Amino acid sequence: MLYRTSGQFKTTYRSDQALFPIRQDAILLGLILIFAWAILPFTASEFAFQTLLIPVLIYALAATGLNILTGYAGQLSLGTGAFMGVGAYACYKMITIFPEMNLLVAVLASGLFSAAVGVMFGLPSLRIKGFYLAIATLAAQFFLIWLFEKWAWLYNYNASGAIQVPNVEIFGVHFAGPLATSQAQYYFVLVVVTLLTLVAINLTRGNLGRSWKAVRDMDIAAELIGINLLKAKLTAFAVSSYIVGVAGALFVFSWRGAAEPNLFDIELSFRVLFIAIIGGLGSILGNWLGAILIVALPVVLNTVPEVFGLDIKSATVEHINVMIVGALIVFFLIVEPHGLARLWALIREKLIHWPFPY
Amino acid sequence: MNEVPIEAFTTEDGRQIGGVLMEMRHITLRFGGVTAIQDISFDIREGEVRAIIGPNGAGKSSMLNVINGFYHPQEGEIWFRGEKRPTMKPYDVAKQGIARTFQNIALFKGMSTLDNIMTGRNTMMKAGLFSQALWWGKAEQEEMWHREQVEKVIDFLEIQHIRKTPVGKLPYGLQKRVELGRALAAEPKLLLLDEPMAGMNVEEKEDMSRFILDVNDEFGTTIALIEHDMGVVMDISDRVVVMDYGKKIGDGTPDEVRNNPDVIDAYLGVAHD
Numbered sequence: 028m029l030y031r032t033s034g035q036f037k038t039t040y041r042s043d044q045a046l047f048p049i050r051q052d053a054i055l056l057g058l059i060l061i062f063a064w065a066i067l068p069f070t071a072s073e074f075a076f077q078t079l080l081i082p083v084l085i086y087a088l089a090a091t092g093l094n095i096l097t098g099y100a101g102q103l104s105l106g107t108g109a110f111m112g113v114g115a116y117a118c119y120k121m122i123t124i125f126p127e128m129n130l131l132v133a134v135l136a137s138g139l140f141s142a143a144v145g146v147m148f149g150l151p152s153l154r155i156k157g158f159y160l161a162i163a164t165l166a167a168q169f170f171l172i173w174l175f176e177k178w179a180w181l182y183n184y185n186a187s188g189a190i191q192v193p194n195v196e197i198f199g200v201h202f203a204g205p206l207a208t209s210q211a212q213y214y215f216v217l218v219v220v221t222l223l224t225l226v227a228i229n230l231t232r233g234n235l236g237r238s239w240k241a242v243r244d245m246d247i248a249a250e251l252i253g254i255n256l257l258k259a260k261l262t263a264f265a266v267s268s269y270i271v272g273v274a275g276a277l278f279v280f281s282w283r284g285a286a287e288p289n290l291f292d293i294e295l296s297f298r299v300l301f302i303a304i305i306g307g308l309g310s311i312l313g314n315w316l317g318a319i320l321i322v323a324l325p326v327v328l329n330t331v332p333e334v335f336g337l338d339i340k341s342a343t344v345e346h347i348n349v350m351i352v353g354a355l356i357v358f359f360l361i362v363e364p365h366g367l368a369r370l371w372a373l374i375r376e377k378l379i380h381w382p383f384p385y
Numbered sequence: 386m387n388e389v390p391i392e393a394f395t396t397e398d399g400r401q402i403g404g405v406l407m408e409m410r411h412i413t414l415r416f417g418g419v420t421a422i423q424d425i426s427f428d429i430r431e432g433e434v435r436a437i438i439g440p441n442g443a444g445k446s447s448m449l450n451v452i453n454g455f456y457h458p459q460e461g462e463i464w465f466r467g468e469k470r471p472t473m474k475p476y477d478v479a480k481q482g483i484a485r486t487f488q489n490i491a492l493f494k495g496m497s498t499l500d501n502i503m504t505g506r507n508t509m510m511k512a513g514l515f516s517q518a519l520w521w522g523k524a525e526q527e528e529m530w531h532r533e534q535v536e537k538v539i540d541f542l543e544i545q546h547i548r549k550t551p552v553g554k555l556p557y558g559l560q561k562r563v564e565l566g567r568a569l570a571a572e573p574k575l576l577l578l579d580e581p582m583a584g585m586n587v588e589e590k591e592d593m594s595r596f597i598l599d600v601n602d603e604f605g606t607t608i609a610l611i612e613h614d615m616g617v618v619m620d621i622s623d624r625v626v627v628m629d630y631g632k633k634i635g636d637g638t639p640d641e642v643r644n645n646p647d648v649i650d651a652y653l654g655v656a657h658d
Contacts, residue, residue, distance in 0.1 A: 040532045046520075229520040233528065234503075234510040241493045241504050248491035251453055252571065253479030253508035262514070309495060 030378035046228065063217060068210050076209035081282050083315075083322045084213075084220045085274055090302040090314035091227050092270030097300075098308035099231055100263035101243030102152050106164035107299045109171035110268045111275025112291030113141040116181050118276035119190045123183055130195045130202050130280070134219060137276040138269040144171070145268020152260045168293055175288035189287040192280050203280040212281045219277060223270055228311050230266060239263050240309075271299075301352065305359050307366025316367035320355075324348060396623065403431030405464075406607050407452070407575060412461035414447055421447045422458065423631045429575065434601055435609045436618045438642075439628035440651060445611045446488060448628070449577050452609070453485060454478035466574075480508045484568035485577035488611075490560045494553040498563050501552055502538055505570030506531045538566050541603075542596060558589040565596060569606075576600065578610040582617060590614065594621055619643065627651070 030051050037043040047053040071080055093107050118137035121128055148167040152160050175181060182190045194204030201207040202215045230236050238259045241249035250256050279286045298321065306317025325348045332339045363369055394402055407429040414422040422444045429435045437445045450456040452463070454475045463470045465481065473481075484505070493501050510531065512524035520528075539545055542562050547555060552563055561581065568576055581597065582590045594617055600606050612618050618625060619639040627635035627642055629651040635642045642648055 040529050040536070044528060044532065226518040229524075230514075230518055233517040233520065233524055234507055234512065235514070235517055237496070237500055237504045238507055240496050240500070241507075244493035244495050245491045247455075248487060248493070249504075250475045251455060251479060251485060252505055252567065253476045254504075255474075255476045266514075 030375065030381070032379055044232075060221075068213055071213075073209055076213055077282075078326055079322060081209070081213055081216055083318045084216045085277050085282055086299065086302055086322060087315045087318035088220045088223060088277065089271055089274035089299045090306060090318055091224060091311060092267045092272075092274060093299050094303045094306075094308060094311070094314055095227060095231065095239070095270065096263050096267035098303060098310065098313075099236060099243065100239040100260060100267075102149070102260060102263060103157060103161040104164040104267070105161050105293070105296050105300070106148065106167040106171070107271055108291040108293060108295030109168040110141045110145055110271040111278055111295065111299075112171060112175055112286075112288070113144050113268075114138055114272025114275030115279040115286055115291070116175060116190065117141065117272070118280060119192070120181065120183075122193060122195060122280075126193070130197055130215070131219070134273055134276045134280065138271075138273040141272025141275065142265045142269040145264045145271070146261050149261055149264030149268075152264065153257050165293075168296055172288050172291060175291065187287075189285055190279065191285050192283075195280070205284065207281075216277050216281045219273060223273060224311065227266075227270065231311065235259075235262060235266075243309075301356055305355055305366055307368030308364075310366070310368035312371065313366050313368030316371065320367070321352065324351060400432060400602060401605070402433050402623065405429070406431045406466060408464040409448075409452075410462040410464065412448075412451060412458045412463070414444075414451060414456055414458045420631050422451070422628075424461075425628070425631075425633045426461075427626045427633065427636055429607060429609055430624075431607055432601070432605050433607060433623040434597070434621055435607075436622035436625045437609065437611045437628065438613070438615070438618055438625060442630075443628040444631040445628055446579055449485065449579055449609070449611065452478075452575075452577060453483065476508075479571065482572075482574035483577065484571040484573035484575075486561070486564045486568050486579060486581060488579040488583065490557075490564055492552045492560055492564055492567070495551065497549050497551055498544060498555070498566075499532075499535065499539070499548045501563055502535045502566045502570045503531060505567040506535065508571065535570055538569050541569070541599070542566050558585055558592075561585070561589075561593065562596070565593075565600075569600060569604075572604075573606060576606050576608045578608060578612075580611050580613065582612060582614055590617060597621060 032049055032051075035050055037048065042048065047056065067080060089107060089111060093104060096102050096104050114137045117140035118133050121133045121137065122130070144167075148164060151163045155163060176188065182188060185191070192204050194201055194206045196202065200211055202211050231239070238249065238254045241252075241254055242256060242259045242263075246256060249259070275291070283290065302317035302321050303314060304317070305320060306315065307313025325344070328344050328348050328351075329341070332344075359366055396402060405428045408426075409428070410426050412422055412425050413420065425448070437448060439445050447456060451458050454473045454477065457472050493504060496504070510527050512522075512527050516522050516524035539548060542565065544559065544562055544566065547559060547563075552560055555563065565578070565581065578597065582593050585593065597608060597610070598621055601608050610622070622639060624637060625635070625639055625642045626633060627645070627648045634647040634651055635645040637645070
């Protein structure tokens, strides 16, 4: 009843193609935004910021980037972790070379570097598809990690081989580095993530997004109706790697505070891929649902037994977490290949008609 | 090579047939040792409905793929609108104003009807990445303008009710219609239809024939089509090319083709005596 759409008539194509043509969607999103911008930052604990809120935002952004490439353009990539690394190292180098640089500018610019690297590794995609392309991106993954380890200039010749985030302030407020508060970090991430999510939504519903989906669904037909496959695939690689790179910069600057090359290992690539798959390929909302699930699951598993007074070792919790995530992935691949986003779509469809059967 | 310009004329039912729009000259296409098309020449004139018929494996679809720029013939020339066409990528051919539908439906299954047809207009959309990313300025204006044009196609094909339905869920006949819509949205000068009525029942065939004739009549679109249903072909086409084993065995009006002994042989077999 709450979701009833009858009576909402569209009189212009503009209103029909608005971001949220259904009023209830807009209201729901508005509430979530108010919650995220005005309520959470002042009520969340330090623990919640660091283990839930900030990682959910960053992982959702990284998954959005991957989803554009894999879910929308249909090009499988296993190099997400390394592309995040490119963004992180680019941001680190810019901030250490130009300490006066605005952090927001640096983070947004660092995506450009990963976009360039992404396009380079995306070039084979015109010739190879599916598994073979996945192997090509896997090569990117291993090559870039190797580069992060061996090219000492990247980490400013630190003896540890790791990068340390320096203190960065904008208008006197520390947004990154040891002096930054969790609240400031959260707001910074929220600004970037909100902006890029909006960009991702707009791109995927416009002409570029349609050409991506056309390439994904039927590449021969796409070419014959006038889509340049190379251009479509490379823009997908560029936009995807850009977003992934920005997520990588945030990952280090606004959350981890320091990074070694192996942080961007294949494990990170897989984690982001799992988020995209569980959330739903070809959906922006799915990335958020997937990120919330993957990030929150270990936290819930850690705290719930305590509440019930059960004494479970943290190693056991870790094992259970891995098992549940693995089972979930198999479950979703079999039962609902379109992920949590499709589940929500089905619920929403039912809600629109409820309490009538149709 | 200077062709004598063929004069425009008006058909019995009052349609304008203009000069030569596309001409295939001595096209030969080989795949390794197999010759799919052998030394075929024919022309397509502005405003006509031109049918290509022939038994299975005659090379009809290959011919459409040559026109499309998907296959590049080893020999021969393709002339389009009075100019010799260089070897082109399919997406450049599409930009020249040649659209097509496919024998096996080739819709974008994950997208709605509306999005599929909107994709047909991709060659006309020019907004840059930034404008699209912000949904502002040119990108938004373009989106609205093209939506209006697409709605005209949707009205024309009477598929308003499935506008927002993912095409994967539609029945076969409607999918064929959406595919025609996607091709029409490109406002083509030459529309290629590869078996538009394959697998349809009589009623659906009648609907589709009506749409094809309406497109030709209302928009003056030149149509080249491949079809196996002889009744339909003879009824709706102005001229017919007949192919068999990669060779052209007949060319002319439906009546001429119907009485051509080679064509009768190809379809009914030759009496060996």
